[in-house]
Amino acid sequence: MAKQEDVFKKIISHAKEYGFIFPSSEIYDGLSAIYDYGQNGAELKNNIKQYWWKAMVQLNDNIVGIDTAIFMHPTIWKASGHVDAFNDPLIDNKDSKKRFRADVLIEDYCAKLEDKADKEIEKAAKRFGDAFDKKEFESTNPRVLEYREKQKTILSRMAQSLEKEDLGDVKALIEELEIADPETGSKNWTDVRQFNLMFGTKLGASADSATDLYLRPETAQGIFVNFLNVQKTSRQKLPFGIAQIGKAFRNEIVARQFIFRMREFEQMEMQYFVPPGTELGFYETWKEKRLNWHLALGLGAENYKFHDHEKLAHYANAAADIEFKFPFGFKELEGIHSRTDFDLSAHEKHSGRKLQYFDSERNENYVPYVVETSVGLDRLFLAIFSNCLKDEVLEDGSERTVLSLPPALAPYKAAILPLMKKDGLAEYAQTIFDDLKFDFNLFYEEKDAIGKRYRRQDAIGTPFCITIDHDSLTENTVTLRDRDTMKQERVAVADLRRIIDEKTNFRNLLSKI
Numbered sequence: 001m002a003k004q005e006d007v008f009k010k011i012i013s014h015a016k017e018y019g020f021i022f023p024s025s026e027i028y029d030g031l032s033a034i035y036d037y038g039q040n041g042a043e044l045k046n047n048i049k050q051y052w053w054k055a056m057v058q059l060n061d062n063i064v065g066i067d068t069a070i071f072m073h074p075t076i077w078k079a080s081g082h083v084d085a086f087n088d089p090l091i092d093n094k095d096s097k098k099r100f101r102a103d104v105l106i107e108d109y110c111a112k113l114e115d116k117a118d119k120e121i122e123k124a125a126k127r128f129g130d131a132f133d134k135k136e137f138e139s140t141n142p143r144v145l146e147y148r149e150k151q152k153t154i155l156s157r158m159a160q161s162l163e164k165e166d167l168g169d170v171k172a173l174i175e176e177l178e179i180a181d182p183e184t185g186s187k188n189w190t191d192v193r194q195f196n197l198m199f200g201t202k203l204g205a206s207a208d209s210a211t212d213l214y215l216r217p218e219t220a221q222g223i224f225v226n227f228l229n230v231q232k233t234s235r236q237k238l239p240f241g242i243a244q245i246g247k248a249f250r251n252e253i254v255a256r257q258f259i260f261r262m263r264e265f266e267q268m269e270m271q272y273f274v275p276p277g278t279e280l281g282f283y284e285t286w287k288e289k290r291l292n293w294h295l296a297l298g299l300g301a302e303n304y305k306f307h308d309h310e311k312l313a314h315y316a317n318a319a320a321d322i323e324f325k326f327p328f329g330f331k332e333l334e335g336i337h338s339r340t341d342f343d344l345s346a347h348e349k350h351s352g353r354k355l356q357y358f359d360s361e362r363n364e365n366y367v368p369y370v371v372e373t374s375v376g377l378d379r380l381f382l383a384i385f386s387n388c389l390k391d392e393v394l395e396d397g398s399e400r401t402v403l404s405l406p407p408a409l410a411p412y413k414a415a416i417l418p419l420m421k422k423d424g425l426a427e428y429a430q431t432i433f434d435d436l437k438f439d440f441n442l443f444y445e446e447k448d449a450i451g452k453r454y455r456r457q458d459a460i461g462t463p464f465c466i467t468i469d470h471d472s473l474t475e476n477t478v479t480l481r482d483r484d485t486m487k488q489e490r491v492a493v494a495d496l497r498r499i500i501d502e503k504t505n506f507r508n509l510l511s512k513i
């Protein structure tokens with residue numbers, strides 16, 4: 001089995017074993033691409049939401065946050081283009097009966113070409129050592145150039161065929177490249193068809209009068225249709241933003257990568273309303289701001305890159321993804337889109353209501369343009385979780401698994417661990433817990449040897465372990481163990497609040513943005 005797969009399996013099993021993520025409805029054998037967050041997962045997810053909300057809403061006096069309903073008027077999805085155009089090209093393998101996204105098969109083929117180019121670069125870097133000039137090598141080495149040129153040709157042909165709805169050519173491309181079912185090697189493909197990703201449902205009690213609805217496939221439309229409500233009641237002037245965190249639903253064709261691609265997931269989206277003609281400047285600004293937000297997490301700058309879209313969605317005049325290096329390669333984490341005035345204009349047309357803004361400086365009414373930032377919360381969870389999960393060999397040769405989460409995001413900020421239950425240690429530990437619980441989410445545990453308890457806290461990412469021993473009772477001091485260095489120091493109980501706060505406060509992340 002490939003090493004990459006082993007790593008991914010370990011991530012999934014760790015997430016389950018330590019109460020982060022469970023397959024949904026597991027006792028009924030689960031439900032495909034649906035997952036539940038356990039006790040530690042819910043805390044981590046909430047902390048990621050807080051980091052986003054604070055950075056977007058609290059730190060920007062011209063961005064406000066809202067929370068709109070999942071059910072929306074069905075005409076909204078007609079206006080937004082989702083009824084007609086929210087499709088993925090689908091292809092079945094006739095032998096394995098497995099279903100694939102035709103565009104993903106082609107993109108995966110191109111990713112393999114890029115891997116080959118990377119290997120050439122790696123080999124050369126080893127050969128030339130310090131004298132290696134990566135840029136020079138990339139722009140002159142015939143093999144690297146050939147791999148990259150081939151990718152470009154393939155991707156641009158695919159983009160054009162999808163744009164023209166020429167699904168026959170997408171199939172022809174798959175056949176020409178001799179792309180096979182990755183698991184069985186079969187190249188026996190059906191034709192490519194379009195598949196709408198929205199889930200339908202019904203509103204109302206009786207079958208005849210029920211209205212057909214969709215579960216929202218993005219949270220953004222809740223923001224668009226409330227644009228004027230929010231603008232008027234918040235008295236914001238352009239440019240200003242509306243942010244929202246909420247569930248979205250897509251009937252994904254292929255959903256085999258744990259929480260990377262789910263059928264029910266959460267998005268954190270922000271629509272930034274700007275005067276027409278200024279959108280591309282704001283688009284560049286938000287690309288940079290959003291990348292900095294990710295970089296502040298400290299997961300490594302080398303793990304992020306921009307991917308500018310060749311094929312633009314029906315609503316965009318510029319679009320890019322921030323890609324992250326997941327255990328299965330670089331993939332989209334966040335989208336930044338310059339959505340023009342497409343959505344607001346479409347809602348004006350379909351609703352018959354004006355969605356315009358009076359610009360007192362320009363002395364005119366207009367439909368604002370929109371720059372959107374949209375990040376998948378679950379995908380971000382996976383990025384953080386997979387990057388932070390590490391197996392370490394310690395100086396004495398023993399091993400530990402540690403989840404080195406950014407401290408502000410850790411489910412528990414500290415664990416309170418009386419060395420033993422008797423002699424009043426548990427009672428004293430409880431007083432510390434009761435004093436600090438108003439400021440931090442704390443874990444309390446009395447059972448098992450202290451080493452074992454430390455390991456369990458490492459595995460869920462708790463930045464501090466506080467051990468209460470007999471000296472604590474007379475000296476009012478405790479042993480404070482740091483998750484990352486594993487160093488232990490004796491500190492006064494009176495200093496605990498300050499020390500934990502210094503390390504775990506959101507300020508540490510937010511001040512780096």
Ligand code: GAP
Binds near residue numbers: 218220250
């Ligand atoms: N409002 C724009 C929009 O929805 P998108 O690129 O389709 O754009 C934005 O989605 C983000 O939502 C993606 O970058 C990804 O992080 C997340 N996302 C999309 N589909 C997802 C899925 N099936 N499972 C998990 N996350 C998903």
